[in-house]
Amino acid sequence: MNQKSSLMTKLSGxxxxxxxxxxxxxxxCMVAYYAFTDKTGAFTIDNMAQISKYADTxxxxxxxxxxxxVICLVIAYPLAYIMASKGPEKQSTMTMLIMLPMWMNFLLRxxxxxxxxxxxxxxxxxxxxxxxxxxxxxxxxLDPVHLINTRGAVVVGMVYNFLPYMILPIYTVMLKSDxxxxxxxxxxxxxxxxxxxxxxxxxxxxxxxxxFTMVFVPSVSTFYISQKLGGTGTILIGDIIETQFQxxxxxxxxxxxxxxxxxxxxxCLAVMNRFSDDDGGVII
Amino acid sequence: xxxxxxxxxxxYTALVFIFLYAPIAVLILFSFNSGKSTSVFEGFSLYWYxxxxxxxxxxxxxxxxxxxxxxxxxxxxxxxxxxxxxxFGYKNKLLKSSIMTVTNIPMMNPEIVTGISMMLLFVFxxxxxxxxxxxGFGTLIIAHTTFxxxxxxxxxxxxxxxTDxxxxxxxxxxxxxxxxxxxxxxxxxxxxxxxxxxMMAFTLSVDDFIISYFxxxxxxxxxxxxxxxxxxxxxTPDMYALSxxxxxxxLVLLVVSNLVSAHGDKKLSKKGGAKx
Numbered sequence: 001m002n003q004k005s006s007l008m009t010k011l012s013g014x015x016x017x018x019x020x021x022x023x024x025x026x027x028x029c030m031v032a033y034y035a036f037t038d039k040t041g042a043f044t045i046d047n048m049a050q051i052s053k054y055a056d057t058x059x060x061x062x063x064x065x066x067x068x069x070v071i072c073l074v075i076a077y078p079l080a081y082i083m084a085s086k087g088p089e090k091q092s093t094m095t096m097l098i099m100l101p102m103w104m105n106f107l108l109r110x111x112x113x114x115x116x117x118x119x120x121x122x123x124x125x126x127x128x129x130x131x132x133x134x135x136x137x138x139x140x141x142l143d144p145v146h147l148i149n150t151r152g153a154v155v156v157g158m159v160y161n162f163l164p165y166m167i168l169p170i171y172t173v174m175l176k177s178d179x180x181x182x183x184x185x186x187x188x189x190x191x192x193x194x195x196x197x198x199x200x201x202x203x204x205x206x207x208x209x210x211x212f213t214m215v216f217v218p219s220v221s222t223f224y225i226s227q228k229l230g231g232t233g234t235i236l237i238g239d240i241i242e243t244q245f246q247x248x249x250x251x252x253x254x255x256x257x258x259x260x261x262x263x264x265x266x267x268c269l270a271v272m273n274r275f276s277d278d279d280g281g282v283i284i
Numbered sequence: 285x286x287x288x289x290x291x292x293x294x295x296y297t298a299l300v301f302i303f304l305y306a307p308i309a310v311l312i313l314f315s316f317n318s319g320k321s322t323s324v325f326e327g328f329s330l331y332w333y334x335x336x337x338x339x340x341x342x343x344x345x346x347x348x349x350x351x352x353x354x355x356x357x358x359x360x361x362x363x364x365x366x367x368x369x370x371x372f373g374y375k376n377k378l379l380k381s382s383i384m385t386v387t388n389i390p391m392m393n394p395e396i397v398t399g400i401s402m403m404l405l406f407v408f409x410x411x412x413x414x415x416x417x418x419x420g421f422g423t424l425i426i427a428h429t430t431f432x433x434x435x436x437x438x439x440x441x442x443x444x445x446x447t448d449x450x451x452x453x454x455x456x457x458x459x460x461x462x463x464x465x466x467x468x469x470x471x472x473x474x475x476x477x478x479x480x481x482x483m484m485a486f487t488l489s490v491d492d493f494i495i496s497y498f499x500x501x502x503x504x505x506x507x508x509x510x511x512x513x514x515x516x517x518x519x520t521p522d523m524y525a526l527s528x529x530x531x532x533x534x535l536v537l538l539v540v541s542n543l544v545s546a547h548g549d550k551k552l553s554k555k556g557g558a559k560x
Contacts, residue, residue, distance in 0.1 A: 008462050013370025013383075016363050016433065020386050023430045027401035028389070034404055079300050082293045094297075096538055101304050103534045107493055107511045108527040111519065112307035115314070115322045122310060122323060160307065163300075213392070221394030224493070228515070238396055245400055245498060255404060258397045265394060 034255030065220035068158035149231030173207030315524035345510035356428035364436030399498035432485035443477030
C-alpha cells in the first residue's frame with residue numbers, strides 16, 4: 001500500500017475513535033465518578049458502603065440468571081443438534097422461525113406471558129380445572145395453582161425471551177464444525193455416546209460459551225421481566241438500579257450499584273471464557 | 285438415524301416451537317377480542333385496531349422510532365464502515381486490539397449499564413452548561429448510534445478479510461486514486477456486509493427499550509417506551525393489536541428478504557455455472 005492510501009485509511013478511523021472515547025469510555029468513567037461522589041460532587045465511599053445492603057439482591061439476580069441460562073442451554077442444545085442435521089432448506093426455515101420471535105418487541109413478549117400466567121389467565125385456569133377435577137373425583141383438597149408473581153414465572157420469562165440467543169450460536173458452531181470428524185470417530189469404533197462426548201460436545205464449546213454470555217448478561221440485569229412476572233416478591237438488581245434513576249433520583253447510589261454489577265458480570269464472563277480456548281469471537 | 289429417534293426429534297422440535305409461539309398466538313387471538321378482557325374471548329371484532337389508529341400518542345411514538353432508527357443506523361453504518369476499513373488497515377497490533385476491546389464493551393456490558401452511563405454523561409454535560417432538559421432526540425440518536433456501531437463493524441470486518449487486497453492495488457496501478465480504488469473496488473466487494481450491518485443496526489434501534497428508556501426525554505418517546513408506559517397500567521387489547529401488526533410486518537419482511545436472497549443465490553450459482 002502506498003503512503004497516500006495508508007494515510008487515508010488511518011484517517012477514516014478517526015471519527016470512530018473519537019466517538020468511542022466520547023460515548024463509550026467517558027460514560028463508563030462517569031459511572032465511576034458518580035459511584036464515588038455524593039450529591040455535591042465531593043468524594044465519598046458511602047455509596048459503595050451501602051452496597052452490602054443489597055448483597056441478597058445481587059445473589060438472587062445471579063442465581064435466577066444462572067438458572068435461566070442453564071435451562072436455556074438444556075432446551076437449546078438438542079434443538080441446535082437436530083437443526084444442524086437437517087437439510088439446508090429446512091435449516092433456513094427453522095432459523096427464520098427462531099429469529100422471528102426475537103424481533104417481536106421484548107416488552108410485549110413478556111407481557112403476553114403475564115396474561116398466560118395470571119390467576120384467571122389461560123394456563124392457570126386450565127391447570128386449575130385439572131386440579132378441581134382431581135379434587136372432585138379423588139376427594140382431595142389440593143390448592144389451586146398460582147403462577148404469576150413467583151420466581152418461577154421470572155425464570156420462565158427469562159428463558160422465553162433469551163432462548164434464541166442460546167440456540168443460534170450453538171447451531172452456528174455445529175454447522176461449521178467438520179462432519180467428517182464425526183464420521184472418523186464412528187469409523188474408529190466409537191458408539192453414539194462416545195462420539196457425542198468426545199467429538200460433538202467439545203467442538204460445540206465456543207457456541208455454548210457465546211450463548212451463555214448472551215443469555216446470562218441480559219437475564220442478570222433485567223428489570224422489566226421481574227417487574228411484570230415477579231411482582232413485589234422478586235426484586236432484582238436491575239429493578240433497584242432502575243428505581244434509583246427513574247423515581248428515587250439517587251444517581252450516586254444507582255451508579256455504584258451499576259459499577260458493581262458491571263464488574264461482577266465481567267468476572268463471570270472472564271471465568272466463563274477460561275473454559276474455552278476460543279477468544280470468544282463467535283457471534284451469531 | 286432410526287425411525288424412533290427421528291420421531292422423538294420431531295416431537296422435541298415441535299414442543300420448542302410451541303413454547304416460542306404460544307405467547308404470540310395468544311396476543312394475536314386476543315387482539316381480535318370484542319371485549320376488554322385479555323383472558324376471556326368474547327367474540328371477533330376489529331374494534332381494537334380502530335382504537336389503535338385513533339391513538340395519537342402511539343402513532344407519534346412510532347414516528348419518533350422511525351426517525352431515530354433511520355438517522356442512527358445511517359450514521360452508524362457510514363462511521364462503522366470507515367472504522368472497519370481503518371481497523372483492517374492498521375499495522376500496529378496494540379492499537380488494533382485496544383480498538384476491538386473498546387468496540388466489544390457495548391456488546392458485553394449489560395444494557396442497563398450502557399443506558400445509565402450515557403444518561404449520566406448527558407446529564408453531567410448538561411449541568412456544566414446549566415441546562416436541565418438535555419435528554420431528547422439528540423441524545424437518543426447518539427446513544428443508538430453508539431450501541432449499533434459494534435454490530436456494523438463486526439459485519440463489515442469479515443468481508444474485508446475475504447476481499448483480495450491485490451484488487452485495490454491493481455485498480456491503483458491502472459490509474460485510480462486510492463479514493464477511487466476504495467469506492468470502485470473495495471466498497472462493492474464489502475457491500476453485503478455493509479447492508480447486513482445496516483439492517484441489524486436498524487432493527488436493533490427499533491427494538492431497543494432499555495437504553496432508550498434512560499436517555500430519552502418526555503418529548504421524544506419511542507414506540508418501546510410508549511409500550512412500556514402503557515403496560516404499566518392494566519393493558520387493553522389495543523397493545524395486542526399493535527403487536528400483531530408488528531409481527532405481521534416482520535414476517536412479511538423476513539419472507540421477502542429470504543426470497544430475495546434465495547433468488548440472488550440462484551442467480552449467483554447460474555452465473556458460476558455459465559463461467560465453467
